[in-house]
Amino acid sequence: MPILVITGTGTEVGKTVTTAAVAASALAAGRSVAVLKAAQTGVGPDERGDADEVARLAGPVTTAEVARYPDPLAPATAARRAGLPAVRPQAVAEAAAELAAEHDLVLVEGAGGLLVRFDEAGATLADAAELLRAPVLVVASPGLGTLNTAELTSRELRSRGLELLGVVIGSWPGSPDLAMRCNVTDLPDVAGAPLLGALPEGAGSLTPVDFRTQAPGWLASRLDGTWEAEAFRNRARA
Template identity: 65%
Template sequence: MAVVVVSGTGTEIGKTVVTAAVAAAAAGGGRRVAVLKPAQTGVAPGEPGDADEVVRLSGAALGTELARFPEPLAPATAARRAGMAPVRPADVADAAGKLAAGHDLVLVEGAGGLLVRLDEEGTLADAARLLDAPVLVVTTAGLGTLNATELTVEALRARGITPLGLVIGSWPEAPGLAERCNVADLPAVTGVPLLGAVPARAGALDAADFRARAGSWLAPELGGSWDAAAFAEAVR
């Protein structure tokens, strides 16, 4: 896979840290990785954004943004309020395609959920469809995740987009009953494999430790050694 789109079931669920973990596993395996953030919102000029954080944690070769909008809103809304041109799905597909020509893997990290608007008409799903790229879905562990995750996967399939797998973006240190049950229920209700669980606060690790541990959070399909069946049994 030259390009993988990383989306999620909502905002603040760990997409950036999951993207960094996938990038770290790939870079650790000798692959040249680029990270593309189509629209960064709510970050001041000169302040590190999500792509910068992925590079810092993972050692990816390149991190880049297509646009930055000052207010922490959906990209289309943030662009409109700032009087700036929005990012279009075609812009994302063009940029990712160019990056893929010089890198082994391009990770495109969205903003918020799959259907958050990039411009007045298009979403990250539209960019994924133009790229013919699979989408890695980052989700939560607790109550409410089954409905949100299944809806996201259904939206992908309705658009002819391949859901690559699911990753829990923030696995708690002390999971409750819902979290433990959802490890088995998430792949069962979506028909999509669970490909990892990133520990809560993994993004606070120093870069060297993060890179050393990233593969243990991800399944072999994402370049790691995490075993879904063994994890489910351990937390059952």
């Protein structure tokens, strides 16, 4: 798995912190890691972006962006408003392939959900994943509404013949409600893919040292971690 595409079921689901956890776990396993942000929106030219945050939390990773736009909008809209060229899936695929030639693992982080538009023609992160033939990791929220968005995302991936590696819950609270506890069981069923981890709420606020130490415990072995889905489900039901 030299390239892994990471998307979310929507915005603010913990995608960047999950990307950092995957990177930290891979680094702890002795792998070299690069993080590619396909389209960074909502930051100025000299501000820190999502890839920089991944590096802060995870450690020594190579970071890169394909495009950056100042408005916190979908990439196509942000590019239009800024009068800048739109992101092209081919550019994302080419950048990822170049990084893969020099790293054990390349994490390609999208912007928002799988079908957020890159350009006016409707190109998306899914198109870049198709070009790369790379597996996709979906980051989901734990609460009400997540089953619908997770299933829609998984159906789109399958319709394109793409592999859904699994689902990670991007922010698991200390006191989950009934819907969240039930969703731990239902998410793998609706997605048709395993639950591969759950990050604790506030994980991104940990010190980098604590984050790197704890990250493998949030992710399954498929992502270089030690987390076990069945044990987590049992704790959630308790």
